[in-house]
Amino acid sequence: MKFTFLILSLISLSLSLTAQDSEENKNLPQEKVQVPEIVTKLKVLEQVDIDGYRLTFKSVVNDGRCPEKVTCVWPGEANVMLEIFDGTDTTSKTIAIPALGFHRELFSTSEHVVFLKNLAPYPITARDNIQAYQLLLKIQPNKS
Template sequence: MKTILFLLLIIITPVMWAQESQLPDAVVYSSLLQPGELLSIGNRSIKFREVVMDSRCPKEVMCVWAGEAKVLVELFENNILIGERILTVNTGNIPLDFSAGGVSYNLNRILLSPYPSTKVEEPNYELEISITERIL
């Protein structure tokens, strides 16, 4: 009986230590922004400034290349501008991952609407954005 308990103890102890630690708490912030609007993330915020370029293929047209759009965003901390970034929409590359003050930020989703059509109109752009904040 003692041998069985000893063997169980030897087997169970490493299994208990092999448990993975919990991932840090994460908070997801999402918003639909029009030019000039802010998404606040605690004392930090991201502002959709403007659409710099939109060469996405119109819905009604058959294109060889889908095209892309570029948007200018401004990054603020305590309402002070700390940087600007141009983000490319419609590529797999989401270039806004950074850490600051023991917190990491990851851009999960960026979507620009409306999608272009062949009709010539000045679009009222909206930027759908989702950012995950993790305490390190």
């Protein structure tokens, strides 16, 4: 009889703790799933057409980003030249891209917003002579 009572008590305690754990889990903040960014890569002298606009990656003016295997005082930046044609006018822009990249809006249309994210590849050593640069762009639907 005592043994049966002991078993029933343990089962009851176990069920109580399980219910308590599930209640505590409901109160914990839920982690949001990170949606991956879709990035468009644009090589030097390539262009992309977006809703009647044409974006051309003209050149890398200079690349002063601190290489990964070098100790620098400042992380540096790279300067790129872009050309944006809106159907009637062409605008040339020289944009400084920080070493760690950023999320800068280049232009928007009624359907899309175009952001400049970074310049790839990142230099590894001071002697790197990068020939195949790519602009990393994010083109997302316009929510307004």
